[in-house]
Amino acid sequence: MNAVISLCHFCELHGPSVLFVTQAFHEPDGPETEREIEQPKFCYGNAVGRCRTISNNMPVSCEACQSLDPKQKFLCNDHEGRISYLSTQQATQPDVAALVRQACIRSLSCEVSPGKEGPVFFGDEVRGHVLSYTFFLKDAQARGFHRWFSITVLMRDKFFLLNSWPFLVDNIMTLVSALQAKAAKVYECEQAECPQRALRLIVAHGNSDSKHQQQRTSRSLAELTADKEVFSWLHLRFTWLLKAGADRLVEKIVEGLPTPELYNHQETEEGFTLVTTAKQVHSPVLELEASASHDASPISPVVHNIRHLHQILGPTPFLSLAYSLMVGRQLILRGKPAGLIASIANCLNVLVPRSCYQAVLNSDQYLDVSHCNILSVEPQVAVPQPSPDILRLDVLQPCDHAEQSDVNKYTYKITWGDKLPKKCPTVLLAMEKAIENTKLNDSAMHYHFIALKQEWLGIAKVVHRVQQWNGGQPQDVTALLQAMGAQEQDQGLLEFWGASATYKEH
Amino acid sequence: MLSYEQDDDDQYNAGYDVGSFPKDFGYGPFDQDGDGLPGPLVGEQKPRILLMGLRRSGKSSIQKVVFHKMSPNETLFLESTNKIIKDDISNSSFVQFQIWDFPGQIDFFDPTFDSDMIFGGCGALVFVIDAQDDYTDALNKLHLTVTKAFKVNQGIRFEVFIHKVDGLSDDYKMETQRDIHQRANDDLADSSCDQIHLSFHLTSIYDHSIFEAFSKVVQKLIPQLPTLENLLNILISNSAIEKAFLFDVVSKIYIATDSSPVDMQSYELCCDMIDVVIDVSCIYGLQDDTEAAAFDFQSSSLIKLNNGTILYLREVNKFLALVCILREDNFDRQGIIDYNFLCFREAIQQVFELRNKSQVYVALTTNHHSNVLSNQNTTVNSETQNTALNSAAVQR
Numbered sequence: 001m002n003a004v005i006s007l008c009h010f011c012e013l014h015g016p017s018v019l020f021v022t023q024a025f026h027e028p029d030g031p032e033t034e035r036e037i038e039q040p041k042f043c044y045g046n047a048v049g050r051c052r053t054i055s056n057n058m059p060v061s062c063e064a065c066q067s068l069d070p071k072q073k074f075l076c077n078d079h080e081g082r083i084s085y086l087s088t089q090q091a092t093q094p095d096v097a098a099l100v101r102q103a104c105i106r107s108l109s110c111e112v113s114p115g116k117e118g119p120v121f122f123g124d125e126v127r128g129h130v131l132s133y134t135f136f137l138k139d140a141q142a143r144g145f146h147r148w149f150s151i152t153v154l155m156r157d158k159f160f161l162l163n164s165w166p167f168l169v170d171n172i173m174t175l176v177s178a179l180q181a182k183a184a185k186v187y188e189c190e191q192a193e194c195p196q197r198a199l200r201l202i203v204a205h206g207n208s209d210s211k212h213q214q215q216r217t218s219r220s221l222a223e224l225t226a227d228k229e230v231f232s233w234l235h236l237r238f239t240w241l242l243k244a245g246a247d248r249l250v251e252k253i254v255e256g257l258p259t260p261e262l263y264n265h266q267e268t269e270e271g272f273t274l275v276t277t278a279k280q281v282h283s284p285v286l287e288l289e290a291s292a293s294h295d296a297s298p299i300s301p302v303v304h305n306i307r308h309l310h311q312i313l314g315p316t317p318f319l320s321l322a323y324s325l326m327v328g329r330q331l332i333l334r335g336k337p338a339g340l341i342a343s344i345a346n347c348l349n350v351l352v353p354r355s356c357y358q359a360v361l362n363s364d365q366y367l368d369v370s371h372c373n374i375l376s377v378e379p380q381v382a383v384p385q386p387s388p389d390i391l392r393l394d395v396l397q398p399c400d401h402a403e404q405s406d407v408n409k410y411t412y413k414i415t416w417g418d419k420l421p422k423k424c425p426t427v428l429l430a431m432e433k434a435i436e437n438t439k440l441n442d443s444a445m446h447y448h449f450i451a452l453k454q455e456w457l458g459i460a461k462v463v464h465r466v467q468q469w470n471g472g473q474p475q476d477v478t479a480l481l482q483a484m485g486a487q488e489q490d491q492g493l494l495e496f497w498g499a500s501a502t503y504k505e506h
Numbered sequence: 507m508l509s510y511e512q513d514d515d516d517q518y519n520a521g522y523d524v525g526s527f528p529k530d531f532g533y534g535p536f537d538q539d540g541d542g543l544p545g546p547l548v549g550e551q552k553p554r555i556l557l558m559g560l561r562r563s564g565k566s567s568i569q570k571v572v573f574h575k576m577s578p579n580e581t582l583f584l585e586s587t588n589k590i591i592k593d594d595i596s597n598s599s600f601v602q603f604q605i606w607d608f609p610g611q612i613d614f615f616d617p618t619f620d621s622d623m624i625f626g627g628c629g630a631l632v633f634v635i636d637a638q639d640d641y642t643d644a645l646n647k648l649h650l651t652v653t654k655a656f657k658v659n660q661g662i663r664f665e666v667f668i669h670k671v672d673g674l675s676d677d678y679k680m681e682t683q684r685d686i687h688q689r690a691n692d693d694l695a696d697s698s699c700d701q702i703h704l705s706f707h708l709t710s711i712y713d714h715s716i717f718e719a720f721s722k723v724v725q726k727l728i729p730q731l732p733t734l735e736n737l738l739n740i741l742i743s744n745s746a747i748e749k750a751f752l753f754d755v756v757s758k759i760y761i762a763t764d765s766s767p768v769d770m771q772s773y774e775l776c777c778d779m780i781d782v783v784i785d786v787s788c789i790y791g792l793q794d795d796t797e798a799a800a801f802d803f804q805s806s807s808l809i810k811l812n813n814g815t816i817l818y819l820r821e822v823n824k825f826l827a828l829v830c831i832l833r834e835d836n837f838d839r840q841g842i843i844d845y846n847f848l849c850f851r852e853a854i855q856q857v858f859e860l861r862n863k864s865q866v867y868v869a870l871t872t873n874h875h876s877n878v879l880s881n882q883n884t885t886v887n888s889e890t891q892n893t894a895l896n897s898a899a900v901q902r
Contacts, residue, residue, distance in 0.1 A: 015612045109588055109590075109612055142586075197583065200582045201582065
């Protein structure tokens with residue numbers, strides 16, 4: 001969970017102060033990381049390294065305002081998720097520390113939860129959204145016999161935070177009651193030994209010398225709960241909150257054609273529609289390769305990326321393939337081995353928005369366009385004859401077995417009942433240019449494609465909306481298209497993208 | 507960071523907008539006189555008294571003892587204040603204001619707080635200094651607070667309570683006051699803020715000094731004070747009363763007295779008398795209706811002391827009582843005193859009727875506040891003086 005959890009308290013001497021902060025650090029992931037074999041590291045996201053950037057110029061504070069030694073830290077690693085959970089007294093980066101500090105002041109000195117103890121939500125886009133849980137711990141030596149504490153969860157994402165509310169509040173509540181139980185035990189022991197109420201009355205009415213002796217600094221949390229390990233315990237609890245909170249809700253964009261297993265109209269307790277975010281429909285390439293490895297080909301051929309595909313197909317066949325995919329024709333990839341076919345299908349992924357990419361791989365029968373727009377089949381499967389709506393790519397294996405590992409030796413044959421229009425859609429031409437531009441490296445091209453797709457998807461959505469509103473007035477749409485920089489040749493593409501992006505609203 | 511008060515008030519101002527209500531959809535005819543304008547408008551004029559000072563100087567204790575009848579010993583067990591506590595005491599008491607009790611640990615001049623909001627609508631700032639402690643830090647803080655608040659709002663009256671003086675000997679008290687007075691004013695002079703005026707009071711929650719000091723603070727916020735004093739002067743001179751206080755019954759602070767000097771003992775005596783009256787009528791006065799106030803329009807009391815002095819209490823309105831001290835010899839013509847009192851009460855009512863009217867008026871034409879009010883006061887003056895003169899005629 002991308003959040004900062006902190007424990008704050010209201011110090012008798014210093015006012016609201018931050019005691020203990022737990023943060024999650026993610027390993028930054030580029031588009032290439034999946035291929036690398038991941039080694040467990042000492043920490044991820046350079047969690048420990050960043051600590052040094054903050055100078056320790058905190059004013060000398062009392063025992064109650066301190067949790068860990070400035071040099072002491074608690075670290076937990078999630079090697080699978082490549083996340084580090086780090087606990088320190090102050091947040092490690094200065095900007096985060098400032099936000100946490102503001103949240104702390106607000107949670108203890110401004111916001112009021114009905115009934116004093118309990119959760120409250122506040123914040124905004126600039127200062128982050130905060131869920132704060134305020135509570136008392138008994139302290140025989142404190143004014144009023146208790147001290148104010150609060151646990152704050154600071155997050156940038158308001159919706160995530162509010163959706164996690166029941167989970168967070170329940171778990172913080174258990175954590176707080178555990179702390180309170182410990183503190184109550186200590187309090188009762190102390191009161192049995194020496195009742196503070198009576199003592200204070202005597203002191204107040206005695207001479208003024210004894211009054212000054214009474215001024216002690218307030219005690220630390222470890223002392224209040226009689227638990228030396230209270231902060232390491234808190235670290236574990238906070239880490240668990242961050243980890244479990246992240247696992248609880250996974251964000252997925254559910255745009256485009258909803259698959260039946262995605263929507264089965266179940267309702268959660270809170271009244272939301274339950275959406276099962278199953279993994280991507282196509283099975284991973286590696287798995288397919290494993291199954292194909294029985295064919296005794298030691299190194300199975302793979303098309304690495306779209307550039308590679310462009311190179312092996314040649315410019316014109318590639319354009320036909322890309323064009324028919326972009327305007328919503330069905331692609332049938334037929335041939336062997338399955339790994340090669342799947343890799344071709346995967347490469348095409350970058351050309352269209354997610355909602356326009358419905359692939360079924362390694363199917364044993366023909367499925368029509370309502371199920372998928374990319375279909376890969378074995379050579380023996382019967383498929384319809386190529387028509388304007390269906391483009392077929394046959395991959396023929398070379399006769400020589402030795403050459404089977406080289407993708408360039410395969411024969412690629414495109415059959416299509418239509419031909420390329422004179423002018424290809426603007427976005428396709430831009431993409432082709434990028435592919436041919438050798439100065440652009442793969443990852444730059446990847447981001448370039450994302451930007452292009454976003455731009456055109458936006459146009460497609462607007463056009464689609466407008467068309468829905470005023471059905472059958474073409475001149476309006478033409479003017480709109482012009483205004484948005486689209487031309488006649490883009491219309492087919494816009495129609496397809498717009499329709500698939502808004503499909504779920506029907 | 508915005509302090510939450512801002513959000514609060516903004517919302518409420520917006521929510522209580524007159525335009526959003528039908529004209530007759532007010533807050534009940536509490537202190538209305540049939541004008542049909544809703545009550546919250548009157549509330550907006552409420553002056554605000556801020557209680558500031560270092561931590562542990564006794565701010566919350568003062569607020570609790572004066573306005574919540576907490577016993578001074580109980581204040582030992584108060585928790586430290588962690589946020590601004592706003593205490594609106596206008597619905598139980600005549601004095602219409604809010605007390606804001608600040609946590610001493612937090613610096614409210616920090617840019618994350620909206621100091622315009624905090625000090626803008628403020629009538630008086632009470633700075634509490636613990637006299638039993640070393641007050642060097644407190645004086646620095648006082649200087650900072652006063653200069654910064656003055657920058658925001660030049661209309662604030664600054665009151666310094668030299669607090670917890672109950673443990674000090676009289677000589678030491680005077681010495682402390684002189685020292686603090688000297689140093690605070692020197693600091694102000696050094697930073698060329700001479701135009702800021704500080705008033706100093708020696709206070710303690712264990713005696714009546716805190717009530718007296720607070721009375722003086724509150725009096726400065728009552729624009730009708732000269733009229734009230736004038737009325738009291740006329741009353742005592744015509745009824746041969748030695749001293750008269752106009753009390754706010756709930757808080758026991760006096761909102762006006764005649765111009766003769768206030769003797770602490772007589773003030774304490776009057777305070778105690780109010781306690782007696784309220785306690786007795788609480789215990790014996792109420793039959794089954796426990797909701798009704800112990801103090802009503804029939805409340806009056808007469809206590810004869812063995813030194814030939816009489817304490818005489820009469821109800822003026824729901825929140826106010828007149829308490830007089832007079833020689834027993836002068837009480838033989840009680841009828842005249844009662845008649846004079848009736849005239850006095852009528853005059854007071856006239857003054858405050860005008861206040862209500864003028865507040866409604868002020869709410870409509872905000873800029874001419876002081877002008878309108880003083881004009882009206884002068885007219886009332888002449889009227890009430892006439893009634894008082896009538897009563898004087900009866901006495902002769």
